[in-house]
Amino acid sequence: MKFVYFTHSLASCWNHGNAHFVRGVLRELIGLGHQVDVREPAAGWSLSNLLKDHGEEGLDPYRKAYPELHSTSFTKGSDFAAMVDDADVVIVHEWNDHDLVAKLGRLRAGGGAFTLLFHDTHHRAVSDPEAMQAYDLSAYDGVLAFGEALAEVYRSWGWRENVFVWHEAADIRHFHPPADGGSRQGLTWIGNWGEGERTKELKEFLFCPARAARLDLDVYGVRYHETAKAIVRRYGGRYHGWLANARVPQVFARHIATMHIPRRFYTKLLPGIPTIRIFEALACGIPLLCAPWADSEGLFRPGSDFLMAADGREMERHMRAIAEDAELRRSLAASGLETVRARHTCGHRARELLAIVNHLTFPAVALRSVA
Numbered sequence: 001m002k003f004v005y006f007t008h009s010l011a012s013c014w015n016h017g018n019a020h021f022v023r024g025v026l027r028e029l030i031g032l033g034h035q036v037d038v039r040e041p042a043a044g045w046s047l048s049n050l051l052k053d054h055g056e057e058g059l060d061p062y063r064k065a066y067p068e069l070h071s072t073s074f075t076k077g078s079d080f081a082a083m084v085d086d087a088d089v090v091i092v093h094e095w096n097d098h099d100l101v102a103k104l105g106r107l108r109a110g111g112g113a114f115t116l117l118f119h120d121t122h123h124r125a126v127s128d129p130e131a132m133q134a135y136d137l138s139a140y141d142g143v144l145a146f147g148e149a150l151a152e153v154y155r156s157w158g159w160r161e162n163v164f165v166w167h168e169a170a171d172i173r174h175f176h177p178p179a180d181g182g183s184r185q186g187l188t189w190i191g192n193w194g195e196g197e198r199t200k201e202l203k204e205f206l207f208c209p210a211r212a213a214r215l216d217l218d219v220y221g222v223r224y225h226e227t228a229k230a231i232v233r234r235y236g237g238r239y240h241g242w243l244a245n246a247r248v249p250q251v252f253a254r255h256i257a258t259m260h261i262p263r264r265f266y267t268k269l270l271p272g273i274p275t276i277r278i279f280e281a282l283a284c285g286i287p288l289l290c291a292p293w294a295d296s297e298g299l300f301r302p303g304s305d306f307l308m309a310a311d312g313r314e315m316e317r318h319m320r321a322i323a324e325d326a327e328l329r330r331s332l333a334a335s336g337l338e339t340v341r342a343r344h345t346c347g348h349r350a351r352e353l354l355a356i357v358n359h360l361t362f363p364a365v366a367l368r369s370v371a
Contacts, residue, residue, distance in 0.1 A: 005037070
């Protein structure tokens with residue numbers, strides 16, 4: 001089959017976590033013998049910011065890690081009919097603008113012989129529902145939602161049986177434990193600062209306990225204003241700026257543990273949806289410590305795959321235990337890696353996508369788990 005994916009950016013992961021997952025899934029589809037065509041808007045905000053901060057060299061890690069992938073840019077005046085003319089499946093990520101989403105819908109309604117899917121991997125359905133409901137999805141065949149809580153929102157909007165839970169996952173061709181067991185020390189946090197929607201949580205579950213446990217802390221990410229950088233320094237952390245996602249395994253390999261501090265949208269309004277960093281960390285075999293979040297879909301084994309803390313004091317105890325107990329580190333790393341490889345790889349998601357397309361093409365075909 002031929003897949004055409006309209007992403008915000010494939011080349012840039014600057015404040016654009018969906019690129020991590022799409023790269024892995026598309027590579028798996030290619031490996032399964034399918035044709036992949038990726039389109040992204042010219043001068044999109046993620047790529048523009050990456051180039052502004054790091055120049056063309058900022059794209060080198062992606063190009064080296066994913067030589068089989070490339071994308072073609074489009075503008076509002078592009079010939080979209082030609083782009084999808086011979087497609088079997090067209091997937092549109094929700095960071096594309098409303099006009100593009102509507103144009104592709106009209107092509108489908110006008111006789112396009114492709115399956116058209118809308119891919120939502122963000123919290124805007126609850127944080128900005130008016131913007132999301134302004135998308136014209138009337139001609140779309142289905143919605144791919146990256147968690148059950150988000151799928152339930154689309155069901156309430158009338159999608160019912162045509163919304164499918166399609167979790168993110170780890171690209172284990174790239175994210176895996178290091179070949180050598182080099183020395184590790186301290187903690188790392190890889191995450192963007194954003195609009196301050198988790199500043200309180202970062203202080204309680206990361207900065208304060210790391211300082212109290214006397215552990216080194218390396219921080220990576222973008223959108224850290226001067227006040228945010230000062231907070232990192234005040235608690236003894238080191239801020240390193242943007243980190244290309246393709247280089248994340250190298251950073252994980254140098255630290256004894258990493259952290260998951262979810263945004264409030266994913267604990268209050270869309271509970272149970274893990275971000276891709278959880279999958280990637282576990283795939284790399286690094287112990288993971290989490291601030292509170294509800295694994296309501298039973299994706300992992302809390303307490304075995306990772307440790308969760310109810311408050312800052314418990315997080316400090318977890319950090320001290322991780323630093324002092326090599327067997328605990330080994331056990332957590334092994335358990336998390338086992339779960340990801342059994343259920344949460346981009347290979348699993350590629351096969352799930354094929355099953356969804358098959359179900360939409362032949363409705364009598366029941367969906368089945370590919371875990």
